[in-house]
Amino acid sequence: MPDELNLEIFNADPITEDVSDEAMKAAPKTYAPLDAAAESQADLSAEMKAIGEAYARALKNGAPAETQPRLDYAPYRSSVLRHPTKDLHHADPETIELYSPAFGHMDVHALEADLTIQHNGEPLGERIVVAGRVLDGDGRPVAGQLVEIWQANSAGRYIHKRDQHPAPLDPNFTGVGRCITGADGSYSFTTIKPGAYPWKNHLNAWRPAHIHFSLFGQEFTQRIVTQMYFPGDQLFPLDPIYQSIVDQDARDRLVASYNHEQTRPEWALAYNWDIVLTGPKRTWTENEALGAEGDDHE
Amino acid sequence: MSKLTPTPGQTVGPFFGYALPYAKDRELLAPGSPGSIRLQGTVYDGAGHPIPDAIVEIWQADADGKVPHHTGSLVRDGYTFTGFGRSAVGNTGAFTFTTVNPGPTEEGAAPFIAVAVFARGLMNRLFTRIYLPENEEALAQDPLLSSLKPDRRETLIARRDPDGGLTWDIRLQGDGETVFLDFSDVEGASK
Numbered sequence: 001m002p003d004e005l006n007l008e009i010f011n012a013d014p015i016t017e018d019v020s021d022e023a024m025k026a027a028p029k030t031y032a033p034l035d036a037a038a039e040s041q042a043d044l045s046a047e048m049k050a051i052g053e054a055y056a057r058a059l060k061n062g063a064p065a066e067t068q069p070r071l072d073y074a075p076y077r078s079s080v081l082r083h084p085t086k087d088l089h090h091a092d093p094e095t096i097e098l099y100s101p102a103f104g105h106m107d108v109h110a111l112e113a114d115l116t117i118q119h120n121g122e123p124l125g126e127r128i129v130v131a132g133r134v135l136d137g138d139g140r141p142v143a144g145q146l147v148e149i150w151q152a153n154s155a156g157r158y159i160h161k162r163d164q165h166p167a168p169l170d171p172n173f174t175g176v177g178r179c180i181t182g183a184d185g186s187y188s189f190t191t192i193k194p195g196a197y198p199w200k201n202h203l204n205a206w207r208p209a210h211i212h213f214s215l216f217g218q219e220f221t222q223r224i225v226t227q228m229y230f231p232g233d234q235l236f237p238l239d240p241i242y243q244s245i246v247d248q249d250a251r252d253r254l255v256a257s258y259n260h261e262q263t264r265p266e267w268a269l270a271y272n273w274d275i276v277l278t279g280p281k282r283t284w285t286e287n288e289a290l291g292a293e294g295d296d297h298e
Numbered sequence: 299m300s301k302l303t304p305t306p307g308q309t310v311g312p313f314f315g316y317a318l319p320y321a322k323d324r325e326l327l328a329p330g331s332p333g334s335i336r337l338q339g340t341v342y343d344g345a346g347h348p349i350p351d352a353i354v355e356i357w358q359a360d361a362d363g364k365v366p367h368h369t370g371s372l373v374r375d376g377y378t379f380t381g382f383g384r385s386a387v388g389n390t391g392a393f394t395f396t397t398v399n400p401g402p403t404e405e406g407a408a409p410f411i412a413v414a415v416f417a418r419g420l421m422n423r424l425f426t427r428i429y430l431p432e433n434e435e436a437l438a439q440d441p442l443l444s445s446l447k448p449d450r451r452e453t454l455i456a457r458r459d460p461d462g463g464l465t466w467d468i469r470l471q472g473d474g475e476t477v478f479l480d481f482s483d484v485e486g487a488s489k
Binding site: 070088093098174253275 | 301302303304305306307308309310311312313314315316317318343344345347349355357358359365366367368369370371372373380381382400403404407410411412414416417418419420421422423424425432441445446450468471472475476477478479480481482
């Protein structure tokens with residue numbers, strides 16, 4: 001990641017909910033607290049609670065557990081006009097969809113997995129190692145595939161022109177990393193624990209600390225973008241994005257676990273998080289089943 | 299049937315713009331090179347407004363219908379066709395790729411480009427397809443297209459532009475809502 005980030009290349013990603021041109025012109029240039037007309041956390045929490053209770057009743061009546069977020073989850077206000085209203089169409093993946101783009105060490109340098117060495121100095125905050133494995137639904141390692149992450153700094157601020165909330169930028173932290181998974185599906189990032197982050201879904205809305213993860217599998221249908229959270233976050237029950245996954249077991253799958261065995265003395269706290277992709281749908285050849293570096297075993 | 303339960307997805311959020319885009323991300327080959335076409339479109343919300351914070355990925359066969367297996371999508375060498383591209387939309391919701399018309403992966407099959415869509419406010423990525431408008435016979439025999447009603451079917455077929463390019467819009471909701479695909483075979487998938 002270059003030192004001199006070109007902020008102008010960033011696409012429009014406002015934290016304000018209304019992103020029309022008129023609203024952007026009218027928006028104040030600097031941060032101002034939302035007015036009293038904004039919805040309260042209590043309003044949102046009541047909505048989320050009602051949805052959760054309805055789901056619990058459905059489960060009790062024999063409905064299957066939901067393993068993915070609801071696309072239609074009104075407490076996350078920006079989703080209201082951005083979710084399909086028609087059912088997703090069941091399809092069998094064909095040809096190209098049964099394969100994935102190939103990524104390799106031509107694409108990603110090994111040092112891109114360390115987010116703490118991208119500038120001249122050390123970033124501020126709690127140094128952490130986040131590591132785990134990427135597996136497919138059969139438990140096979142997803143080898144040689146791309147993992148991308150991005151996150152706020154330790155103060156909860158993103159390097160982004162539209163994130164103007166009054167928390168400091170860290171000149172030594174960009175918050176972007178990449179790696180290629182190993183033959184056993186493993187990944188490992190060294191970074192700084194991100195701070196909680198305020199947003200404008202409602203009055204006094206705060207996102208639990210999280211790291212965005214983007215993953216490719218061996219098939220395009222396994223493509224996923226998600227967020228990893230830290231254990232015990234007091235903001236979980238208040239957050240409409242986390243709560244859009246209505247099933248507690250499913251939500252728990254996004255929470256890393258603290259690992260003292262892997263914590264490095266006087267250096268970094270360690271967290272583990274394994275990721276399971278969907279599928280597979282394709283019958284693999286023997287070589288593929290051994291992983292990208294499967295010939296190690298010969 | 300898979301043994302492990304997949305990890306849930308989450309919205310890409312508003313701040314991917316400094317992380318996911320990369321140099322030449324939308325140029326599967328150099329603009330102006332022989333056989334190159336422009337693939338363009340706009341992402342709309344349920345009110346018909348362009349979405350300024352979406353990001354679109356494509357994955358496709360080459361002009362001969364071969365599935366690429368080359369690395370180098372993130373650091374393009376300018377010659378190798380890797381089949382993958384990524385385009386964050388601009389302020390007007392528009393995305394653009396430079397690519398080739400994919401060939402049929404099997405004799406007589408209707409060529410299509412696989413698509414993944416991400417946006418702030420979109421809880422999970424959505425999959426869809428872009429079919430080339432030519433070869434009506436192949437389109438008529440396509441298993442997915444033939445399972446759709448005409449007004450739904452047409453959301454997956456691109457328009458051919460006078461310059462040889464393709465235009466294809468994404469409507470997340472409402473009139474002309476794009477057909478999005480569910481490849482899962484387990485119960486309890488995205489609703």
